[in-house]
Amino acid sequence: MLKNYFKIAIAVLKRRKFFTFISLFGISFTLTILIVITAFIDNVASANYPEVNRDRSLYINELRQKATKTSGQMNSPASFWYLDTYVRTLKTPAKVAISSMFAATNSYVNNKKLVINLKYTNDQFWDVIEYNFIEGKPYTSQQIKNGERVAVISEDTKKSYFGDVPSVVGKYIEADNVQYRVSGVVKSVPVTMLVSYADLFVPYTVSKVDYKHKSLMGQYTAVLLANSKDDFPKIQAEYAAVVSKIKPDNKDFDVFVSRAEPYVESYLGGSPIGDPESGKLWKLKFFGYIFALLFMLLPTLNLININISRIMERSSEIGVRKAFGASGMTLVGQFVVENIILTLLGTIIAIVLSFIILQIINNGDLIANLHLTINLTVLYYSLLACLVFGLLSGVYPAWRMSRLQVVTALKAQ
Amino acid sequence: MIPVETTERIHHTNLNDNNAEVMIRLQNINKVYRTDTVETLAINNISLNIDKGEFLSIMGPSGCGKSTLLNIMGLLDNPTKGEVSIDKQDTTKLNDKKLAAFRNRKLGFIFQSYHLINDLKVLDNVELPLLYRNSTAKERRQLATEALEKVGLSNRMKHFPTQLSGGQKQRVAIARAIVGQPEIILADEPTGNLDSAMGNEIMEILLQLNERDGTTIVMVTHDENMARKTHRLVRLFDGSQVQ
Numbered sequence: 001m002l003k004n005y006f007k008i009a010i011a012v013l014k015r016r017k018f019f020t021f022i023s024l025f026g027i028s029f030t031l032t033i034l035i036v037i038t039a040f041i042d043n044v045a046s047a048n049y050p051e052v053n054r055d056r057s058l059y060i061n062e063l064r065q066k067a068t069k070t071s072g073q074m075n076s077p078a079s080f081w082y083l084d085t086y087v088r089t090l091k092t093p094a095k096v097a098i099s100s101m102f103a104a105t106n107s108y109v110n111n112k113k114l115v116i117n118l119k120y121t122n123d124q125f126w127d128v129i130e131y132n133f134i135e136g137k138p139y140t141s142q143q144i145k146n147g148e149r150v151a152v153i154s155e156d157t158k159k160s161y162f163g164d165v166p167s168v169v170g171k172y173i174e175a176d177n178v179q180y181r182v183s184g185v186v187k188s189v190p191v192t193m194l195v196s197y198a199d200l201f202v203p204y205t206v207s208k209v210d211y212k213h214k215s216l217m218g219q220y221t222a223v224l225l226a227n228s229k230d231d232f233p234k235i236q237a238e239y240a241a242v243v244s245k246i247k248p249d250n251k252d253f254d255v256f257v258s259r260a261e262p263y264v265e266s267y268l269g270g271s272p273i274g275d276p277e278s279g280k281l282w283k284l285k286f287f288g289y290i291f292a293l294l295f296m297l298l299p300t301l302n303l304i305n306i307n308i309s310r311i312m313e314r315s316s317e318i319g320v321r322k323a324f325g326a327s328g329m330t331l332v333g334q335f336v337v338e339n340i341i342l343t344l345l346g347t348i349i350a351i352v353l354s355f356i357i358l359q360i361i362n363n364g365d366l367i368a369n370l371h372l373t374i375n376l377t378v379l380y381y382s383l384l385a386c387l388v389f390g391l392l393s394g395v396y397p398a399w400r401m402s403r404l405q406v407v408t409a410l411k412a413q
Numbered sequence: 414m415i416p417v418e419t420t421e422r423i424h425h426t427n428l429n430d431n432n433a434e435v436m437i438r439l440q441n442i443n444k445v446y447r448t449d450t451v452e453t454l455a456i457n458n459i460s461l462n463i464d465k466g467e468f469l470s471i472m473g474p475s476g477c478g479k480s481t482l483l484n485i486m487g488l489l490d491n492p493t494k495g496e497v498s499i500d501k502q503d504t505t506k507l508n509d510k511k512l513a514a515f516r517n518r519k520l521g522f523i524f525q526s527y528h529l530i531n532d533l534k535v536l537d538n539v540e541l542p543l544l545y546r547n548s549t550a551k552e553r554r555q556l557a558t559e560a561l562e563k564v565g566l567s568n569r570m571k572h573f574p575t576q577l578s579g580g581q582k583q584r585v586a587i588a589r590a591i592v593g594q595p596e597i598i599l600a601d602e603p604t605g606n607l608d609s610a611m612g613n614e615i616m617e618i619l620l621q622l623n624e625r626d627g628t629t630i631v632m633v634t635h636d637e638n639m640a641r642k643t644h645r646l647v648r649l650f651d652g653s654q655v656q
Contacts, residue, residue, distance in 0.1 A: 008532055011533070319528065325545035326544075406490070407490045
């Protein structure tokens with residue numbers, strides 16, 4: 001029976017090539033986009049090199065000062081002074097990494113301009129973010145205290161600045177008219193890793209901006225490494241207690257808010273999706289699922305339409321099958337199986353397409369050092385979604401068709 | 414019940430004696446087609462008994478209700494009023510699933526325009542009724558091959574219907590109708606699309622089926638010569654039985 005269904009399904013697919021193309025294109029294109037998007041989200045949101053400790057880290061990316069009367073507010077990263085005074089001193093985190101947002105600086109090699117993204121860090125940054133050192137080592141806390149102009153550079157920067165040389169430790173690199181002595185070279189990180197990406201890492205003490213300046217807002221973020229995820233509530237409570245005592249430093253505002261949150265939530269504070277106060281992640285997930293559902297709905301509706309239009313075309317076959325003993329349910333089964341064959345074919349094409357697209361993204365210059373992979377979970381859910389919408393788009397037309405009177409079906413030819 | 418008159422009989426059987434077993438019984442069959450504005454009476458109170466092993470032909474002008482009556486006999490269409498029993502089974506009480514199984518076991522159909530599935534090979538087309546039974550692929554293959562041998566088409570098994578002539582297509586359709594060894598074959602103008610030589614060939618096969626296997630056959634036809642070869646002729650006019 002199944003072999004017969006398979007034969008007829010393939011024959012039908014071959015018969016109307018344009019319809020088949022539209023159906024397969026709809027399924028495979030939608031799934032490809034979903035797989036690529038989820039691969040990207042998965043890569044950006046989950047723990048990857050060098051932020052392998054992301055699952056047991058809390059992030060402070062933003063301070064918020066609010067005016068109750070005017071509903072006005074000001075959001076900004078923190079100053080080094082703020083993080084050093086209020087966050088580094090917390091008792092519950094195992095370590096606190098403090099680093100600035102990366103900022104572009106210019107450098108010149110053989111009269112050619114080279115843009116180097118520079119990041120200031122403290123010493124614990126190198127413990128919390130686990131870089132692979134290709135050579136050398138990070139600068140020490142003593143070197144930071146001394147304000148030494150030392151730097152860790154990325155592998156890409158080593159290549160573009162020094163060329164193809166075996167070792168650069170001890171050599172000097174100039175950025176923003178300052179000479180830094182290279183103490184180590186790390187494997188490069190894609191720009192999507194906001195906390196860990198930079199071309200040049202230098203001690204915060206060499207910053208031209210006074211790191212001792214007592215203001216709340218600045219250009220720094222902190223990563224609080226917990227001993228385990230279970231410590232999150234404790235750390236958050238301790239930080240909340242500290243924050244509750246801090247007053248805004250701008251007279252226009254009367255409320256000061258800051259939270260230590262897991263990675264994804266910490267970036268949603270200012271987004272239109274995120275409720276600035278709470279419950280950001282579930283909303284993001286909720287909207288994500290709605291988006292995926294609507295996205296999947298398009299090819300489903302398309303398939304239903306195409307299937308219905310195919311009904312009349314095959315009405316003689318339906319009539320004959322019914323006349324020779326097929327019940328309505330048997331015919332529904334046949335059409336659903338045919339549709340699932342079509343959807344599975346679309347899924348295989350989608351997987352191949354996704355693989356090709358991810359390879360192009362990985363090997364292209366779109367985002368350097370980004371390595372996207374087809375996530376198995378994503379693949380599993382894609383297959384599941386495919387089967388579900390194969391069923392959905394098959395059942396309704398099949399049900400309509402199965403109600404057709406044999407005589408009507410035979411006459412329609 | 415309107416008495417049925419037998420017109421001519423070439424093959425002599427004991428069909429009309431009182432001991433003959435009734436295979437198809439139609440009682441006060443009415444069929445009305447309704448649209449928003451018009452009501453058309455397609456079948457007007459027809460009662461008819463067809464005996465087991467009988468070869469009956471139905472004739473009449475176009476639109477007189479011949480095919481409608483045949484479809485009602487074949488359980489492909491429901492009467493507006495009246496009862497259809499086949500082999501003593503009142504078919505009005507059967508649900509979709511049981512009706513499908515009943516059709517599969519008892520009935521075989523031959524259509525004027527063959528209604529073969531062009532996407533399937535001849536052998537797969539003939540196997541079709543067996544798909545809806547508990548039979549293995551091997552059994553299906555064997556029975557379908559035998560059926561094709563009976564109609565003289567065993568050399569065309571791997572062909573697609575589009576590669577066959579009209580007569581060959583109709584022979585495939587006959588093979589499909591007999592593969593499940595049904596007790597009744599309903600043929601709606603089986604020679605209507607064929608030239609006279611081909612038509613005679615098809616008629617011979619049907620006659621053989623009736624004589625050799627005792628299959629009850631009801632055939633709708635426009636051809637007086639073909640009808641003459643059957644046991645009994647029923648004439649319809651404007652939905653009513655006139656002879």
